[in-house]
Amino acid sequence: MEKSPEQLYQERLQRIKDAVALKTPDQVPVFGPYQLFPYLYAGVTLKEAMNDYAAARRACHQFLDDFQPDCDFGPILAYPAKPMDTLGLKWFKWPGHGLDDNTIYQFVEGEYMTADEYDEFIYDPSDFMLTKWVPRSFEGLKGFAGFPTQRRMMWSGWMGLGAFASDEMQESFRIAVEAGKQVNEWWGSIGQYNDEAVAKGFPIAYASFDWPPFDIIGDTLRGTRAILGDIRRRPDKLLQALEIATKIFVEYGSGAAGADLPLCWIWVHKGTRNFMSDEQFKTFYWPFLRAGMLALIDKGVIPMVYWEADIESRLEHIVDIPKGKAIYHIAQTDIAKAKAVLGDTVCIMGNVPNGLLLAGTPDDVKDYCKMAIDVAGKDGGYIMDTAVMLDEAKPENVKAMFEFTRQYGVYR
Amino acid sequence: MSKKQQLIDAIADMQEDEAMLVAQQMLDDGEEPQAILDACKDAMAVVGQRYEKGEYFLPELVIAGDMLTAIGEKIKPLLQVQTAGAAKQGTVVIGTVKGDIHDIGKDIVGFMLDVNGFEVVDLGVDVPASDFVAKIHEVKPQVVGLSGFLTLAFDQMKATVDAISAAGLRDQVKIMIGGAIMDDTVRNYIGADAYGSDATAAVRLAQGWTGGK
Numbered sequence: 242m243e244k245s246p247e248q249l250y251q252e253r254l255q256r257i258k259d260a261v262a263l264k265t266p267d268q269v270p271v272f273g274p275y276q277l278f279p280y281l282y283a284g285v286t287l288k289e290a291m292n293d294y295a296a297a298r299r300a301c302h303q304f305l306d307d308f309q310p311d312c313d314f315g316p317i318l319a320y321p322a323k324p325m326d327t328l329g330l331k332w333f334k335w336p337g338h339g340l341d342d343n344t345i346y347q348f349v350e351g352e353y354m355t356a357d358e359y360d361e362f363i364y365d366p367s368d369f370m371l372t373k374w375v376p377r378s379f380e381g382l383k384g385f386a387g388f389p390t391q392r393r394m395m396w397s398g399w400m401g402l403g404a405f406a407s408d409e410m411q412e413s414f415r416i417a418v419e420a421g422k423q424v425n426e427w428w429g430s431i432g433q434y435n436d437e438a439v440a441k442g443f444p445i446a447y448a449s450f451d452w453p454p455f456d457i458i459g460d461t462l463r464g465t466r467a468i469l470g471d472i473r474r475r476p477d478k479l480l481q482a483l484e485i486a487t488k489i490f491v492e493y494g495s496g497a498a499g500a501d502l503p504l505c506w507i508w509v510h511k512g513t514r515n516f517m518s519d520e521q522f523k524t525f526y527w528p529f530l531r532a533g534m535l536a537l538i539d540k541g542v543i544p545m546v547y548w549e550a551d552i553e554s555r556l557e558h559i560v561d562i563p564k565g566k567a568i569y570h571i572a573q574t575d576i577a578k579a580k581a582v583l584g585d586t587v588c589i590m591g592n593v594p595n596g597l598l599l600a601g602t603p604d605d606v607k608d609y610c611k612m613a614i615d616v617a618g619k620d621g622g623y624i625m626d627t628a629v630m631l632d633e634a635k636p637e638n639v640k641a642m643f644e645f646t647r648q649y650g651v652y653r
Numbered sequence: 654m655s656k657k658q659q660l661i662d663a664i665a666d667m668q669e670d671e672a673m674l675v676a677q678q679m680l681d682d683g684e685e686p687q688a689i690l691d692a693c694k695d696a697m698a699v700v701g702q703r704y705e706k707g708e709y710f711l712p713e714l715v716i717a718g719d720m721l722t723a724i725g726e727k728i729k730p731l732l733q734v735q736t737a738g739a740a741k742q743g744t745v746v747i748g749t750v751k752g753d754i755h756d757i758g759k760d761i762v763g764f765m766l767d768v769n770g771f772e773v774v775d776l777g778v779d780v781p782a783s784d785f786v787a788k789i790h791e792v793k794p795q796v797v798g799l800s801g802f803l804t805l806a807f808d809q810m811k812a813t814v815d816a817i818s819a820a821g822l823r824d825q826v827k828i829m830i831g832g833a834i835m836d837d838t839v840r841n842y843i844g845a846d847a848y849g850s851d852a853t854a855a856v857r858l859a860q861g862w863t864g865g866k
Contacts, residue, residue, distance in 0.1 A: 334754065340752065341752060343805075344752040344805060345803060345805065347753070347754050347755070347803075349754070350756075350757075465757055466715050466757075469711045469712040469715045470712060470715045470716050470719065472712040473667055473712050473713070473716055474669070474716070515710075515711070515758075515833075515851065516710065516711050517710050517711060517712060518707075518708075518709075518710045521710065521712065549833065550833045551850075572833070572834075573833065573834070573836075594834070594836055594838065595804050595834055596804075596807065596834060596835070596836050596838045596839035596842070597838050599804065599807050599808075599839075599842070600807065600838050600839060600841070600842030601838055605838075628834065629804065629833075629834055632803065632804040632805060633804045633805055633807060633808065634804070
């Protein structure tokens with residue numbers, strides 16, 4: 242008898258949870274978190290997907306139907322162009338805003354927090370974000386630079402409310418309201434898609450998104466070059482800011498608690514070997530990320546750490562977490578070495594080279610998947626996945642990854 | 654210790670304040686601006702060596718680059734004529750391919766090639782294939798380095814190599830690619846001569862092709 246969507250949903254959920262817990266599931270879970278791929282596959286441009294939410298949902302449904310992943314991303318990473326446009330978002334380029342229709346949006350590096358502003362951020366991060374970072378990040382919200390400081394609202398604070406009467410402030414409020422409605426429209430689409438995917442039997446792959454404390458400070462606040470310089474120029478300030486960022490990290494991630502699949506995706510940007518030494522990693526990166534992860538694990542969240550690039554030299558450090566409570570996605574790191582060091586502690590995911598998926602043949606892909614399952618998936622603890630997010634790839638190669646894993650990766 | 658050696662050590666050991674102080678003292682003492690620039694160059698070679706040995710990482714390259722810029726700004730107005738530098742090891746044209754605006758990896762490669770004696774022509778990011786072709790015509794490099802961080806770079810790199818071939822320039826240059834997700838499958842697909850997994854590999858490749866050490 243054919244299984245109901247509800248049965249399939251529970252099976253898929255259990256499959257992933259078993260892999261995380263380092264138990265042997267019924268088969269190796271397979272999943273390909275994507276940005277662009279479903280749209281390329283369905284013939285929808287990224288520009289369309291970011292503007293026409295129904296088109297984005299249709300493309301992702303086609304991916305679900307044709308590839309049957311064990312959990313799914315949906316259109317969450319086709320960011321909504323309308324509010325980005327309304328807000329005048331400055332630290333992104335996206336299709337129609339400096340990039341071609343099918344070019345993935347990209348971050349524009351800059352110092353959105355200057356070196357002498359660490360103390361302000363540390364003293365009152367919310368006030369700093371609202372009056373400094375927000376006006377710098379969004380052309381339309383520059384009026385908020387004059388937002389009265391809320392921490393002085395007791396007694397005579399209301400006498401400072403005159404700031405709200407300025408034309409610039411009112412214009413920023415008008416834009417915030419308009420963008421808010423547009424964002425809600427997009428969230429409505431995301432919610433609709435997720436409900437539809439669940440009804441078809443597919444768990445949603447994410448319950449929250451997060452960034453390591455170092456990257457919270459380094460990505461959109463200080464910028465890559467500046468924060469790397471800060472490691473040597475102002476280490477004490479950086480360490481203080483990282484304490485604050487760790488609390489923000491836990492806030493971001495905690496939203497996953499209570500979800501059917503409480504995965505918190507943690508995007509590791511500057512923690513890889515190319516950015517800093519092991520010593521610097523052990524001082525500025527890992528302790529804060531680890532503390533944040535432990536706090537999330539305590540809340541029942543599964544940290545799903547997306548370790549980009551090659552992290553071989555980091556393996557001996559990052560193995561220091563509780564057993565069976567997290568997933569480590571690996572990209573270019575040698576899978577055998579990762580399994581040898583991490584295998585008794587944490588579920589490994591990923592590592593099918595995206596170059597192979599674009600330039601190889603289905604047989605090449607199957608060979609790689611076989612190797613990955615043999616090496617990393619012997620008794621569980623492995624989830625099949627691409628090395629980096631799925632964008633450009635040959636559909637037949639992607640299909641080979643999914644179908645081969647379902648055939649070869651069966652445990653019982 | 655000579656002031657020159659002090660400057661070299663200060664830069665190489667990441668002592669920013671001291672490096673700026675010594676550079677200013679050298680100027681005040683009437684030292685030739687070119688001698689200060691030579692000291693910077695020697696210091697950068699030390700930084701490059703420490704990077705290759707795995708003692709230094711990006712934080713140190715960022716700070717070294719900033720020191721070089723700051724001292725350069727002090728000195729440039731004083732340089733009467735641009736003295737011809739020592740003969741270069743060769744010329745390398747680098748750039749991040751069209752559609753991709755990531756520059757950090759490319760910049761490290763440029764820095765390391767420069768400190769190893771190469772003339773580096775950096776076309777920046779989001780570089781169309783036609784710009785690579787035009788620059789190859791103009792500066793006649795021995796080596797072209799294509800950088801890319803995204804999977805879209807696969808096809809853009811391929812298009813760039815194809816454009817270089819179509820212009821009849823393919824056999825005049827060696828082409829290397831770099832970026833986190835590059836590997837031999839991709840190199841073969843693109844039709845490049847080699848890929849490098851880091852800046853040190855890029856230097857080795859360029860040296861190999863230009864008969865260097």
